[in-house]
Amino acid sequence: MKIDTSLTIPQPPEALSQAGLQFDEATEEDFDEIMAMSQDIYGGLDYLPTRYTSWLQETNRTVIVARKEGKVIALESVCVIDDGETMLVEGLRVAPEERGKGVAGVLLRFCSELVKSKFPEVKVTRLTRDDPLGPKDFQKYRVITKQGILLVRFKAEELKLRLSNLISHEGIFSSLSSPSAVRLDHKSIHQLYLTTDLMHGVLPNATVIQDWQPFKLLPSNFAILLKKNIDWMVDDESNPTVASLCTFPFKVPIGDDWYYLNIDMFGKDLSLVQQQLLCHLQCHMATLKGHVMCQIFLDQALWKPMADFCHNALNLELVKEYTEQCVVESDV
Numbered sequence: 255m256k257i258d259t260s261l262t263i264p265q266p267p268e269a270l271s272q273a274g275l276q277f278d279e280a281t282e283e284d285f286d287e288i289m290a291m292s293q294d295i296y297g298g299l300d301y302l303p304t305r306y307t308s309w310l311q312e313t314n315r316t317v318i319v320a321r322k323e324g325k326v327i328a329l330e331s332v333c334v335i336d337d338g339e340t341m342l343v344e345g346l347r348v349a350p351e352e353r354g355k356g357v358a359g360v361l362l363r364f365c366s367e368l369v370k371s372k373f374p375e376v377k378v379t380r381l382t383r384d385d386p387l388g389p390k391d392f393q394k395y396r397v398i399t400k401q402g403i404l405l406v407r408f409k410a411e412e413l414k415l416r417l418s419n420l421i422s423h424e425g426i427f428s429s430l431s432s433p434s435a436v437r438l439d440h441k442s443i444h445q446l447y448l449t450t451d452l453m454h455g456v457l458p459n460a461t462v463i464q465d466w467q468p469f470k471l472l473p474s475n476f477a478i479l480l481k482k483n484i485d486w487m488v489d490d491e492s493n494p495t496v497a498s499l500c501t502f503p504f505k506v507p508i509g510d511d512w513y514y515l516n517i518d519m520f521g522k523d524l525s526l527v528q529q530q531l532l533c534h535l536q537c538h539m540a541t542l543k544g545h546v547m548c549q550i551f552l553d554q555a556l557w558k559p560m561a562d563f564c565h566n567a568l569n570l571e572l573v574k575e576y577t578e579q580c581v582v583e584s585d586v
């Protein structure tokens with residue numbers, strides 16, 4: 255659908271005509287062009303190919319493409335969460351040959367105005383970044399919370415062997431079958447996260463970050479979260495110290511048989527974090543195949559001991575040194 259920019263953009267029209275950009279709401283037909291300009295993104299670990307179609311169906315989401323001379327050169331998506339108060343910016347990307355010309359800035363401002371006109375109750379814009387933030391970013395944004403990112407890689411078959419050896423011979427993971435990591439069903443998630451404040455001491459800034467999306471503890475957000483295929487775990491429902499959320503493995507474009515597994519972990523107890531990681535891996539062992547990139551988001555202080563644990567105990571390959579996931583926010 256073409257957007258009538260004269261009605262929807264309160265920003266100066268010169269900015270757009272200078273950039274020679276046209277904005278459209280993204281459609282299924284744009285998929286190939288979007289993928290073509292996304293080739294180099296996140297080192298081949300782009301989540302967009304698996305999410306694109308469902309993004310277009312979400313009623314609280316707007317996906318916009320920018321075209322130059324008819325060709326798609328940029329994309330941004332905005333999802334309205336937190337009872338309609340937050341616009342969450344996701345998927346931002348500009349074609350390599352168009353970077354450094356201010357396209358992202360124009361697109362960010364366009365989407366912000368468009369979403370504000372559709373959802374007038376929006377108060378803040380949030381985004382999650384993993385690139386180093388500079389002084390200009392800190393002028394623009396306040397930091398809501400940060401998590402360390404541990405990226406490891408393994409072959410599913412090798413990890414299966416390793417885990418079964420560890421469980422049967424080394425016995426050090428007897429905790430896998432102990433009740434110190436509990437999988438939560440929808441009712442218990444609702445009960446624990448929304449009817450008590452027990453999770454406030456566990457979550458960073460009372461925020462559930464699920465695969466890059468930061469959510470406040472609100473029923474409307476849990477309606478979104480509980481539609482997703484996620485495994486929720488906690489060490490103790492009545493007195494939680496560590497909680498975690500794990501996606502199901504999804505394909506990434508880096509290679510034919512490559513999958514991504516994202517695990518968000520909250521809490522500072524190393525041993526409990528290790529146990530939950532093992533339980534999540536164990537839960538997915540039956541379905542995991544091929545090569546797996548596993549992204550573990552965790553308390554910054556746990557990055558090093560968890561990197562050592564993954565490498566030494568599980569023989570997982572460390573893909574990247576320490577990086578950070580940073581949730582930032584600004585008023586609109």
Ligand SMILES: CC(C)(COP(=O)(O)OP(=O)(O)OC[C@H]1O[C@@H](n2cnc3c(N)ncnc32)[C@H](O)[C@@H]1OP(=O)(O)O)[C@@H](O)C(=O)NCCC(=O)NCCS
Pocket residue numbers: 295296345346347348349352353354355356357358359360362381382383384385
């Ligand atoms: C990051 C990227 C979108 C920037 O595009 P660009 O057109 O070259 O951006 P510019 O350098 O012209 O910066 C323009 C604006 O984008 C903002 N920006 C840059 N990187 C950003 C990021 N990662 N997230 C949000 N905004 C970003 C800048 O702050 C600047 O804002 P301003 O105009 O208000 O000052 C582009 O380099 C890209 O596609 N990279 C690969 C994908 C990627 O890393 N996406 C970020 C996901 S968090």
